Amino acid sequence: MFPSPAFTATWSPRAQGLLRIIVGFLYLQHGASKLFGVPHVAMFDGLSVFSLMGAAGVLELVGGSLVLLGLFTRPAAFLLSGQMAIGYFMMHAPQGFLPMLNGGELAVLYCFTFLYFATAGSGAFSLDGLRGKTVQDRHRGQP
Template sequence: MTLRIIPERFLPHVQGVLRIATALLFLQHGTAKIFGYPHVAMFDGLKLMSLLGVGGLLELFGGLLMLVGLFTRPVAFVLSGEMAVAYFMFHGVEQFWPILNKGELAALYSFVFLFFAVAGPGKFALDKE
């Protein structure tokens, strides 16, 4: 016997809420890099055609597409890859373990986006599966 706190029929709803919450949190990274809001001093003077600038564009537009649930699977796959690259290029260069290199968020985003690439958007999405 399996104890279920939330009935299985609500899985697509919870999946949709996870997608929306993830997108809203992820979108902040893009707006901080591209628009300077919220302000993160590290991104002052960021050039759009730099590695961080291109990452910001992916985060902004990918975050928006994830938010509304449009092209969810391919967008999530690209964003999962972006976060894996972010982990190994920026966080994992000196120390492998996420707790030591402050790469936990990049690693978690990578796996959450990989989940959406495989499972789809859930409810509340413009994608019709």
């Protein structure tokens, strides 16, 4: 039967880590665009850091970097999931119910992807893994 339990045990953490790295990289670009203009998005020209969009940019840049590196992944992903939920309900939901029609598909996708990382952890290739015990191990009382 494919995939075998051995295959799944070996490759699931690696796929999870790869997904975390890609999502973190994509997300931090939103913050970099808002705060530094790179990549340039015209609607963010002149954006104040002390505005709601500026605060979102800080969360995106810092949180996206933490997720990319796999450092404090669970709490960072939890905050970012909440940010995307708030962003969706503030900016997209008032324009209609369906995310495909209100432009909120990406916000919903980020929200639930970050919620996944908040519960599942960082996977392979993470600084959390290099730091030693995971949060899950501490809750189980493992040494």
